[in-house]
Amino acid sequence: MNTPFEQSLLPHLDAAYNLARWLLRDEHDARDSVQDACLRAFQARDRFRGGDGRAWLLTIVRNVCYTRLRQVRREKSPEAFDELQHGAVDAAAETAAQARREADHARLDAALAALPEEMREVIVLHELEDLSYKEIATVVGIPLGTVMSRLARARLRLQRELKQPPAPEDSHGLQ
C-alpha cells in the first residue's frame, strides 16, 4: 500500500529523471540526483501539502542538478563535453525513412544538448514534460514574462543549432 506521499510523487519520477538527464547529460549523475532529490522531498514533506507534486519535485530536482553542475565545474574546467548517447545512427535502422528519422532524432537531441542549461531546461519542461508557462515559472523561479521570452529564444537557438554543423559549445550563460 502506497502512502499518500508516494502516491503524489511516484507518477512524476519519469519527469524528474528526464529533467535531470537533460540538465546533467549523464545517466549516472541523473540517477544520483533524482535519488537525492527524492530523499530531500521526503525530508521536506511537511512543506508540501497536497499541492502540485510534479512542480514541487521538479523544483527540488532542478536545485540538486544545478548544485552538482557547479561542483563539477569547479573540479574540472573547462568542462569536458559529454559524448552524446544518440550520436551514432542505429545500424538496425533498415529502411531509408527509418534511417532518416533516426538521424533527425540524433540531430535534434544533439542540438538540445548543446544549448545553455537555462535554455535547455525550458525546452525540456515545456515540450517534453508539457508544463505550462506558469508551472515553469514556479519550477525555475523566474517571472512569467521571462519564461515566455526565454522559451522563444531557446527555440530560435535550437533551430539555429540544427542548421549548423556541430561546433564546440561556447558559453553556458544567457546572453
Added chain:
Amino acid sequence: MDCNEARPLLDAHLDEELDVVHDAAVAAHLETCAGCAALALELTEQRRQRQALLTRHRAPPELTASIRAAWREAEDAMPPKSRGWPRGANRWLALAASVAVAASAGYYFGGQHAQRTALLGELTAAHVRARLTGHLIDVASSDQHTVKPWFAGKVDFAPQVPDLAAQGFPLVGGRLERLAGRTVATLVYGRRRHTIDLQVWAGPPAPLSGAFSADGYSIRGWSAGGLNFAAVSDVAPEDLAAFAELVRGAAR
C-alpha cells in the same frame, strides 16, 4: 496589431498561453498577414518535430525501486509519533476513529469514507481506461449544441455543456461511462495536450465534495441541482480548480 507587435507573441499564441485579448488580436493578425501566418505554420511544424523526435528519458525501473525503498527506510527511521504523512495525520485518524465510535456503529463516517475511496478509484480507472483503449469519445464535437442533444435518451437528465474554449478549455466531445452501477455522462474537455473528463450523474450528493488526488491524477468533485460532478485529469491541480470554477460558474 501589426507584424512587429504580433511576432513576439506568436510563440505564446501557439502555446495557448496568451490572455484572451492578446490571443484574439494575434489570431486576427494571422488572418490578414500571409508572412506571419507562414511563420506560424513553420513554428508549429518545428514544435511538432521537437515533440516527436527529442528523447524523453524515462526513470529506470531500478531507480524507482531504490527510491521507494529509501522512502520506506526514512519512514521507518522516524519516531512512531511523527510517522505518517502528512505529519499529524495519525492524530486526525485517531480523532476520526473516536468520533466514529461515538456515533455508535460508526457506519456513517466509515461508510462515507469507503464510498469515497471506491468512487475515486472508479473515476481514475475510467479516465485511464478511456486513454488506454482510445475510447475517449463517443461523440466528437467542439460544439456544445451537438454534444448536449447526443446525451438525450442515453442518460436520465440533460447535462449542461458549457462552452469554455475562450478560457482555454475547448470541448472535445462526450461519451458514456458506467460508474457504480449508474450511467454517467462524460464531457471531455481539452487543456493544451491534456484532457479533462467531467463526469456528471444524477442522484443524491456523493461524498466527493472537494479536491482529491489518486494515482497521480487530480479529482475535483461537487454536487449541485440534484447532479454530481467530478472532474478528473492529469493537469496541474490549480488548472483543474480553475476548470471546476468555470463549470460551476456557467451553471449559475
